[in-house]
Amino acid sequence: MIYKIRIDGLAVFGYHGVQQHEKDYGQEFLIDIHLDVDSGLEDSIESTVSYAAIADLATELSTRMRFELIESLARALVSACLKYDPRILRSTVTVHKPNAPLSQTFQDVSVTLAGSRDEN
DSSP, X not given: OEEEEEEEEEEEXXXXXXXXXXXXXXXXXXXXXXXXXXXOOOSSGGGSOOHHHHHHHHHHHHHHOOOXXXXXXXXXXXXXXXXXXXXXXXXXXXXXXXXXXXXXXXXXXXXXXXXXXXXX
């Protein structure tokens, strides 16, 4: 059985960006993680992929590593999710940068990347 696990709006503080002030002072990013999981659905935590563990993985990676591009952060998160558990068939990650350095008024800046187990 294939089902989806979704984490939307995971808030992390990171030092990602091209501009020096982004590297020096950091900012908040919001991350959406959508996973396609192939597993039975018994009523036990062992039968699924823990969304808490995925949130921990994403938080740790986003705060430990530094990237100039949010595209690179998204790619690293997609790869980490696919490596985390062989039951994860596809990972789609959106990284939102709500404080992107734009002079215009905007609602959101984001990048979405997806990868699947058969692509790796």
